[in-house]
Amino acid sequence: MLNITLPDNTVRQYVEGITGHEIALSISEGLARNVLAIQVNGEVWDSNRPLYADANIKLLTWNDTEGKAAFWHTSAHIMAEAIELLYPGTKFGIGPNIENGFYYDVDMGERVLTEADFKALEDKMLELSRENQVLLRKEISKQGAIDHFTAKGDEYKLELINELTDGEITLYESGKFTDLCRGPHIPNTGFIKAIKVMSVAGAYWRGDINRKQLTRVYGITFPKQKDLTEYLILLEEAKKRDHRKLGRELELFTFSQNVGLGLPLWLPKGTAIRERLEAFLKKVQRNAGYVQVMTPHIGDVNLYKTSGHFQKYGQDSFQPISTPIEGEQFMLKPMNCPHHCEIYKFKPRSYKDLPLRMAEFGTVYRYEQSGELHGLTRVRGFTQDDAHIFCLPDQVKSEFVDVIKIVMIIFKALDFKDFTAQISLRDPNNKEKYIGTDENWDKAEQAILEVCKENNINAVIEYGEAAFYGPKLDFMVRDAIGRKWQLGTIQVDYNLPERFELEYIGNDNQKHRPVMIHRAPFGSMERFVAVLIEHCAGKFPLWLAPEQVSILPISEKYEIYAKNVSLLLNNYDIRSKIDNRNEKTGKKIRDAEVERIPYMLIVGEKEEAEGTISVRKQGDGDLGSFSIEAFAALINDEITKLME
RNA sequence: GCCGAAAUAGCUCAGUUGGCCAGAGCAGCUGAUUUGUAAUCAGCGGGUCGGGGGUUCGAAUCCCUCUUUCGGCUCCA
Missing domain, CATH: 3.30.980.10 (Threonyl-trna Synthetase; Chain A, domain 2)
Known part of the structure; x- marks a missing residue:
């Protein structure tokens, strides 16, 4: 007889040669009808394949992956x-x-x-x-x-x-x-x-x-x-949520053949969203001890030879620009890290200066193959919410954990509830694809593995997915309709500090090499906004919405009152517009709904007389009559709930 | 870059055996209307049918070519 252990740890006995289907039959006929396969000691088998040894099994149906x-x-x-x-x-x-x-x-x-x-x-x-x-x-x-x-x-x-x-x-x-x-x-x-x-x-x-x-x-x-x-x-x-469609309908961004492939043009409303995201992250980073820097859009070819980017990606980049007389060669910046390394080298650094957390919304340009371009998710010019943390070797783990915290703050503020993590390591069989010594790679990979373990971050490990200079931890979110997107990334790098000969003076008065952490919680502003559009189907969280409120006067008689309401809302930092078109209220409501404006305030004779507003919420309908103060409190509550 | 499909007004689309000056809805402009919780009415303007070449008496429609877009592949610092 065989001892067969079921997932709930009950053990049943069966004759040798029993099949998954027969086991299912012994439990219930309904189960037997639905069994598609059987998992035997973790391996998936046909349900009609006989078992000849004791095993842990699980009967698999359509409900199992x-x-x-x-x-x-x-x-x-x-x-x-x-x-x-x-x-x-x-x-x-x-x-x-x-x-x-x-x-x-x-x-x-x-x-x-x-x-x-x-x-x-x-x-x-x-x-x-x-x-x-x-x-x-x-x-x-x-x-x-x-x-x-x-x-x-x-x-x-x-x-x-x-x-x-x-x-x-x-x-x-x-x-x-x-x-x-x-x-x-x-x-x-x-x-x-x-x-x-x-x-x-x-x-x-x-x-x-x-x-x-x-x-x-x-x-x-x-x-x-x-x-x-x-x-x-x-x-x-999914088609309805496509950010390319919503980007056009909500007037967020566009592309022009005359400007060039993969080069997004941010329209005013898209820019408003992006600037608000940037301001939000800057604030979070300021609290976390970051400093902002700015660097130019081009850099000397030799800078990228030093970093290794030129050797690795030179062929696949926009080719260097030559100056007319001296024949100097400049590349469009494909990465911000070399520039930031040079800022590090501006003056001698002490161990007391570290960690130095240097952030920049840095626009970079990469020659993506034409067939690869896709809306805002794959473009040739984009802005990374980049930062490089230069730290002591024994600060790597705590800095890494702090970056994870920032990623979590962002996911919460933007309502990404379901996310997973992936640890991307070097392909051990293909080491020539990477720069740096085995020793540095081991240190960097160990740091990430330990941080994930110590902080109970359940990450899948992928070999061969690392960046060429270091391993990384990437975060994937699942959007409102279940699709997976890769967003933030954190990378540990012992190699660029070596190539750029970065140093700090330790408490032993000797020169030492710092470690770099590259990180971008959004990834890129373009890609993040694209994912956000699809996640929320264009209904942005209230704090991000380009226009939070549309004030709808019943007729032109109430335009002056509408204007007053708008001014009062300004005092509460609530962004409003007045729809004073010569249209019926139903039409104004419909248009505001279609534009995904979170709140509509209807003002007519009654409201003017009482000094109130009639509030309608996008998607939900009429909320009734409010004073301006009560409405401002409502808005404030909704925003702080996500941001705290 | 590679394979396949597509491209008609600002947007969504009709026009599909080649044949009256290429149509509609929305958006836009003008006017009327003074409007109460998802579309008020009327009028007007708008297109080198993606570009170029060819076949034909005649091309949005057939052929070639280029460009762009879409779905994948490869790539993704």
Whole structure:
């Protein structure tokens, strides 16, 4: 008998060779109907694969991430089968599940797959799913696998097989289609009830720009039609929140072909938001002991040779500008750190001066590939809320923690409740991508790992994601509709201080090397504002809204009273405008609602007589009659709730 | 940069076997109306149909090319 431990730690006994499906049946028939796969000692298996040893198991359904993964993995398999049936001769690359659905990379030769083909592909997939095909797991020798795919002429699979170890190779067979596949799969294809082919795109084989570009077909599937409908509604909601659309509608920013690709033009209302964000962060930083500096937009090429940026990114940058007579070479500033290092070197520093926290809203320019540009999230000229903390080695951890606190203050003020962290370390197998010694890297990486551990920051570790001069901790937020965005970053750097020969005099009267922390809690103003727009769907927190209040006189008879109200609000630092257009009140309300102005104040005969205002909240409707003082208190409360 | 799709008025879009001076709604301007919690009425102006080239008696519509935008890939200091 086997001892099988369930997630709630109860242990049940079963005969050897029992399968996940049979275990589920022994618990309840309903569960058995919904089990997609089984987790065995942390590894996901097919639910019909027999167990021959004691194990900790978890039965996976659609509600588990791993269950969805198996579901979509099988869906990718079905899509490949459908493609093979519809377009014989297609060669197959890889077909994994992804966060939302799955894709398959295929080589269709000369044939081009377009949206017009999606319907036929979906229909064929549905047909296959309705056959309730069982995916048969087959262990196969390496030679057997090579023979199979040689006969089929599928060079991509052969390449994958060559990298696998003999004895660990499995095929999955369903219908007439056999795929090289590690599994796991759901019990049969009948679970897949709703299918949508989403898009096609080119994708380099194995992500290598020098290799052939395959056709990547994206799809998503669900166990119920209703789930698909809900997913499509969510996509519609995302479209409505698109910062590029809202940026135009709310007059926040624009781009002009005449100015150039990826160079944003901030309109007055967008500028108002950005300046308020900057003022907010400056205040937080002033309280945290930062000093503001300013540096120019260009710098001598040699500055970036010293930092290593030129060697690393020179080819991918805007090329240096040459002066006409002397032939000096200047680069558009791609980073602020070299300039800040030079400010550090302005005078000898004592250990008593450290930590020196130097902040700048520094505008930088990077040559992003044209196909990469995307609204405000990927641009060629942007402003970092940058700062560099120069500190003693034993100050690194406490400074790092203080930066994390600033990041948290910002997330709270802007209502990002759900966030995760990622520790980005060096790729240990690819050290030539980075500058600096192993010793420095170890120190920097240890500092981040220890800080996260000591402060209970639950961060995933990613190797190979570090900056070229140091490891980093990045913060990812989840927005109001569940999408993940990377925002703030904190980096520990032992290397640039060395390259710039930064020094301080210690209490031993000897020269020592400081450590640098690079940090940007917003990341860049452009990207942050873009994420914020999508997070709040254009309904900015009250303290940020370019216009907080629209005063709506019922008719021109009450314009003088409206003006008085506006002046009184000014005394409370409440930003208002008067809508004195020759329109009906309903129209003025509608327009203020569409413009996402947080409050509307309706003033007419009654209000003028009583010295009150009729308050309407955006999205919520009529709040009733208020005195100016009471309204100011309401506004004040709403703002301080987020900012404290 | 690469693969695919798209580009018509400030915005959203119609015009889809090539054929009357290219249309609508919103926005704008002018006038009437003096308005009470999500669109008052009337009139007017506005487009080299992304640029260039070609096919044709005739092109927004077909072909070539360039540009830009969108979805991905690669990249992201």
